[in-house]
Amino acid sequence: MVGLKLFRTDTTKSGVTEVTPRLAEVEADVQGLVEAHMETLLGVRFLASEYSTGPVHGGRIDSLGLDENGSPVIVEYKRGTDAGVINQGLFYLAWLMDHRAEFEHLVRDGLGGTAASQVLWSGPRLICIAGDFTRYDVHAVREHRRSIDLVRYRFFGSDLLGLETVASVSDGMKVARQPRRRSVASAADVQHASMVELAGAVDEVLLGLGDGVNRVERKTYRAYQRLRNFACLCPPQRSKLLVYLKVNPQDVDLFPGFTRDVSGLGHHGTGDLEVQLRTPKDVERAQDLFRASYAAA
Numbered sequence: 523m524v525g526l527k528l529f530r531t532d533t534t535k536s537g538v539t540e541v542t543p544r545l546a547e548v549e550a551d552v553q554g555l556v557e558a559h560m561e562t563l564l565g566v567r568f569l570a571s572e573y574s575t576g577p578v579h580g581g582r583i584d585s586l587g588l589d590e591n592g593s594p595v596i597v598e599y600k601r602g603t604d605a606g607v608i609n610q611g612l613f614y615l616a617w618l619m620d621h622r623a624e625f626e627h628l629v630r631d632g633l634g635g636t637a638a639s640q641v642l643w644s645g646p647r648l649i650c651i652a653g654d655f656t657r658y659d660v661h662a663v664r665e666h667r668r669s670i671d672l673v674r675y676r677f678f679g680s681d682l683l684g685l686e687t688v689a690s691v692s693d694g695m696k697v698a699r700q701p702r703r704r705s706v707a708s709a710a711d712v713q714h715a716s717m718v719e720l721a722g723a724v725d726e727v728l729l730g731l732g733d734g735v736n737r738v739e740r741k742t743y744r745a746y747q748r749l750r751n752f753a754c755l756c757p758p759q760r761s762k763l764l765v766y767l768k769v770n771p772q773d774v775d776l777f778p779g780f781t782r783d784v785s786g787l788g789h790h791g792t793g794d795l796e797v798q799l800r801t802p803k804d805v806e807r808a809q810d811l812f813r814a815s816y817a818a819a
Contacts, residue, residue, distance in 0.1 A: 528678050543676040545653045549601040552651060552675055557585055565750025566595045569632050575617050583614045590751045590792045591738045592642040594618060594625055600652035608662055611648040645738055651675055660689045671749055687749060690734030717758035723805055728753050731816040743791035752819035754791025762800045766793030767815035
């Protein structure tokens, strides 16, 4: 973001005008804008602002939310560069893990009982949004066993906001072990084993799309995220894999048996484009869709 230059183009005069980046006047300007559009900007449902941690703990969390996978999220803001933002966020994260019932009550009041019963306590997240970070900040997050995202912001002109992920570290969710192969396998066993192998190939492709891809395990799907989900992989079915992407179905050519518009339809995970994979060739065929969803996230 610091090295990014943004220009307005004037097609009538064939000229360009640079839009100068700037920091917010005050920290509250960033916080207010993000909280008002948190789901669009971060993929996080907003729950509370300036949440008090009580007289004993003596703190105030900038923003609390719940992400697409049900993980609790703390968002801390700094106008410029502040060496204390990560430690401050981790301080609040420790408080949150000790006050789960209080957070679930907050979720129940804001998002309903179903969301409260599905909070994913194995993957709490900290998102730090600041004007900039030092190389020491980037190193520090890699030393912690928590999911931490460092996000740099810039305002451009009067109506543009830029967000750039500087570093993103997952707490390392465990992947279920594959069952041992039996000495005598039925045709169904062989077919299932091939789908498990195909799922491994998809996992490798999605994780390899770029730095900062985090994998989150849920009972009914595996999410891949950069701040927000860009792909959700469902457990292998007998003859196919289902992957849901954050790609607008209206922007792609749909092919029966391969891609499907699931806008408004209930399914596990997030995303409006369903991709059905049956063979390694289908994985190759889906590469452009994977990359488009990754870029959109």
